[in-house]
Amino acid sequence: MRVRRMFFLILCLNGSILIALSPVSIWAGQTGKISGKIIDSATNEPLPGVNVVIEGTNMGAATDLEGEYVILNISPGTYALKVSMIGYAPQKVVNVKVSVDLTTRIDVQLSEEALAMEEIIITASVPIVQKDLTATVEIIRSEEIQQMAVQELNDILQLQAGITTGADGELHIRGGRSSEIIYLLDGVPIVDPFDGSRSLEIENDAIEQIQVIAGGFNAEYGQALSGVVDIVSKEGGDDYxxxxxxxxxxxxxxxxxxxxxxxxxxxxxxxxxxxxxxxxxxxxxxxxxxxxxxxxxxxxxxxxxxxxxxxxxxxxxxxxxxxxxxxxxxxxxxxxxxxxxxxxxxxxxxxxxxxxxxxxxxxxxxxxxxxxxxxxxxxxxxxxxxxxxxxxxxxxxxxxxxxxxxxxxxxxxxxxxxxxxxxxxxxxxxxxxxxxxxxxxxxxxxxxxxxx
Incomplete structure (x- = not known):
């Protein structure tokens, strides 16, 4: 029989570690951000003072003199943005996907309105090249998990590039040992210090997003040698x-x-x-x-x-x-x-x-x-x-x-x-x-x- 108890206290400012007291000195961000630029569709001039609000939340921002805006500390998920300014037709951008530690760029062009106009709906698309992506990353969202014929977390991970199952039944990332994988849940390591295995059972219906980093990961993932599996769990919404x-x-x-x-x-x-x-x-x-x-x-x-x-x-x-x-x-x-x-x-x-x-x-x-x-x-x-x-x-x-x-x-x-x-x-x-x-x-x- 063995019993292991672990304690973690982590303080983060602007995505950098200030204090970390734990047996495993690692921390990972668990939120993303949305940024972009709002311009006039006719003149291409930046528009200051435009309100950008995430629908269904109290999160939002106003554009600066250059028309730029940033919304920080957003939980991973799919959102809708409402963009409005007096004298311009309001716009709604749907299918805005936010991922852990990444920036979602949403640029909008507003048109002047002479008369009252209906809200314009725009569907956001994922860029082919993610400019702030510095590692080999696979992102699996809850909508994708629902479409998979899988029952366990390991079933999802086995479908990702670079992950294999050895003869011992354990997962291996790019040929590394199974104990060299760091598992994180909502930013906290869930690794058994005895043998490096995952210490908690995570069910698929509780997962909002999984980020699998198979190489080139940043220094924030302290003891990760082979790969990182970063899991963000779901939160409650406005409706039941x-x-x-x-x-x-x-x-x-x-x-x-x-x-x-x-x-x-x-x-x-x-x-x-x-x-x-x-x-x-x-x-x-x-x-x-x-x-x-x-x-x-x-x-x-x-x-x-x-x-x-x-x-x-x-x-x-x-x-x-x-x-x-x-x-x-x-x-x-x-x-x-x-x-x-x-x-x-x-x-x-x-x-x-x-x-x-x-x-x-x-x-x-x-x-x-x-x-x-x-x-x-x-x-x-x-x-x-x-x-x-x-x-x-x-x-x-x-x-x-x-x-x-x-x-x-x-x-x-x-x-x-x-x-x-x-x-x-x-x-x-x-x-x-x-x-x-x-x-x-x-x-x-x-x-x-x-x-x-």
Whole structure:
């Protein structure tokens, strides 16, 4: 058994580290910005004093004498901009995508209006070349994740260029070790200090954006040697939104063997007890809910996601022996004595069960000050086999040696949680700072029989 607890306190000003107290000295920005220039469509002259507002928020800016504007500290997502000025037709720019640590450039031309005109709607497009991109980066947004036929975070990452899955089931970026990947959630490392693996389960429906940096990353990602996976979780919106989904299934194979009779055992037939279909052998139930907290005037918003997954797996053993049985095998095999007291019941050798919860609460104290609290926890129990969900590498593929004594094969349990409060304060149109605090606990156990 091992328990690891970590503490992080990070203060950032203008995207630079001022203070970092943690076992892993890294910090990464979790917001982006929108900037651009507003000009007169007829004269191409810059327009000062134009109001640029992000629809549905209290964030915005006014253009300076050169017609330039900047909106800082924007959470990743897709937004709409409203551009207006007295004497000009208002415009609305939709599909404005904001990414972590990047600038979205939106330039607008306004036309004079002699009479009242309807609002002009413009659809923003992503530039072919991102000028402020200094590394090899893949950005996956929540809208794209919804279109993917994937269930786990690792399934998404495997689809990205430069990421492969090794024979051990672990992810590798550009040939580096799996322990050389840094995982960040909302700017805080979620890495087990014992072996460098990801320490928390993150569900796909709780992800707003994933940024995979596979090379050339900046110094802000301190101990990253192979790559960085930067995850930003969802926040609640102005409207209530919820989803519930479930599925069931089973593994099936007609390549069966009968381990009840040891003499009939055929080593080529490895799939036992899955020739019958049971729709509940794999059961998944998950849901999420988000929106404003009642009686707070829309200033406090929440997002909550919960998932329960239970799978019996595909590898079964037969309880021919119990762990307390003993056998005598002399040189003359005809004199061998087998103490077999098992009941012949089929026992799963690679079962997997997990319960996860991801909760975010955001509070706009003032238009310039925002408080956010994230609470995550997971409870995982499994019997390990060479599958992607493996928790640790020890004992890999040893399950076959216990197929006649399945109760003698070890189990694994993990209970993890993290609490991450943060506060962000915008000082001016060009300056903001963020203070983050994080407390995490990772508890891992491996045993044959749990302590009474």
């Amino acid at each position: 939104h919820g989803e519930v989904s479930f599925y069931g299934g089973d593994y099936i194979s007609f390549k069966d063997d009968n381990l009840n009779n040891i003499k009939q055992f055929d080593a080529d037939n490895v799939f036992d007890n899955i020739d019958d279909i049971s729709p509940t052998d794999i059961f998944n139930l998950q849901g999420n809910l988000s929106g404003p907290v009642p009686l707070t005037g829309g200033r406090v918003k929440f997002f909550s996601s919960v998932r329960y997954l239970d799978s019996d797996g595909w590898l079964y053993g037969t309880r021919v022996f119990n762990p307390s049985d003993s056998s005598f095998i002399p040189a003359d095999l005809s004199q061998a004595v087998f103490d077999a007291t098992g009941d012949g019941k089929k026992i799963s050798m690679n079962s997997f069960r997990k319960i996860t919860s991801h909760n975010n609460i955001s509070f706009n104290i003032t238009p310039l000050v925002k408080l956010r609290l994230g609470i995550l926890w997971d409870d995982i129990e499994q019997r390990e086999f060479g599958e992607i969900r493996d928790l640790k590498e020890r004992g890999r593929n040893q399950a076959h040696f216990f197929r006649l004594n399945p109760d003698g094969y070890y189990r694994q349990k993990r209970k993890d949680y993290a609490i991450t409060p943060s506060i962000s304060h915008t000082l001016s149109t060009s300056t903001f700072y963020t203070v983050k605090f994080s407390y995490s606990s990772f508890d891992f156990k491996e045993f044959v029989f749990e302590d009474p």
